[in-house]
Amino acid sequence: MNLDHLLLLLSLILLTCTQSDASIPSKQDGFWYENRPAKPDSILIEGFFDPVCPDTRDAWQPLKQAIHHYGSRVSLVVHPFSLPYHDNAFISSRALHVINNLNASATYDLLESFFEHQESFYNAATLNKSRASVIDQIVTFTAKTTGNSDLSDVRAGFSDSKTDQATRVSFKYGCLRGVYGTPYFFLNGFPLPDAGSPISYDGWRHFIDPLVDEQTMKAEEIPHLMR
Secondary structure (H helix, E strand, C coil), X not given: CCHHHHHHHHHXXXXXXXXXXXXXXXXXXXXXXXXXXXXXXXXXXXXXXXXXXXXXXXXXXXXXXXXXXXXXXXXXXXXECXXXXXXXXXXHHHHHHHHHHHCHHHHHHHHHHHHHCHHHHCCHHHCCCCHHHHHHHHHHHHHHHHCCXXXXXXXXXXXXHHHHHHHHHHHHHHHHCCCCCCCEEEECCEECCCCCCCCCHHHHHHHHHHHHHHHHHHHHHHHHHCC
């Protein structure tokens, strides 16, 4: 991210977060991985992702590997965060909200498909296309990726003002949390270093292993204290 892009994004963040008419959404933002919300004793990872960001794409596989390694001890929620200098970030983020409403179990399938075919939605790839044609391309891509999603249902989702509002809420939520690039991670509510860069599998182990060890020690202490 160069300085001009950073200044533009910070300006948008300040403008968004200072609006006095921002309403509180009726439900929490984000998509729970494997539809598994965090429990009180879960280690919680929050990721802010732009579906057409190369760094976000590169961050996904090591994070997914770490989530599978820890199993139910770790929960993940992803918040779409549309970087303004990625022309199709908002549309692709909105597609995630659309499909999450139609079939929540397919949301991460769509996210991974965006990562796999990301080059098709880069700025240069769609430079000579109208916004309407890009939306139509993403509608078709979304329905095809999710298999059992009807094309007309996906198109209707893009006509629904609620999905537009939900995508805006996702961006505003990231702004309120101080997010300025993607990928951006929080672990149990605390931001991790090197925002905007992928974290390797070993990096995730470095952060999470001590938390798992601490939970294990506390669980072992409880029976001892009850004797």
